[in-house]
Amino acid sequence: xxxxxxxxxxxxxxxxxxxxxxxxxxxxxxxxxxxxxxxxxxxxxxxxxxxxxxx
Numbered sequence: 001x002x003x004x005x006x007x008x009x010x011x012x013x014x015x016x017x018x019x020x021x022x023x024x025x026x027x028x029x030x031x032x033x034x035x036x037x038x039x040x041x042x043x044x045x046x047x048x049x050x051x052x053x054x055x
Contacts, residue, residue, distance in 0.1 A: 017051055 024047065028040040 017047065021047060 021044070024040055024044050028037065028044065031037045031040055
């Protein structure tokens with residue numbers, strides 16, 4: 001599956017990143033277990049790193 005994804009493709013809009021960040025924040029706030037908090041935190045870090053690469 002990853003073979004079909006171009007990680008340097010900049011066609012994803014900033015609105016998508018904003019919506020994704022908001023959804024991840026919601027998930028983080030609703031997390032009840034350490035595993036959930038860790039998973040969502042890691043996903044947020046990946047998103048932040050992607051945004052920094054694009055800028």
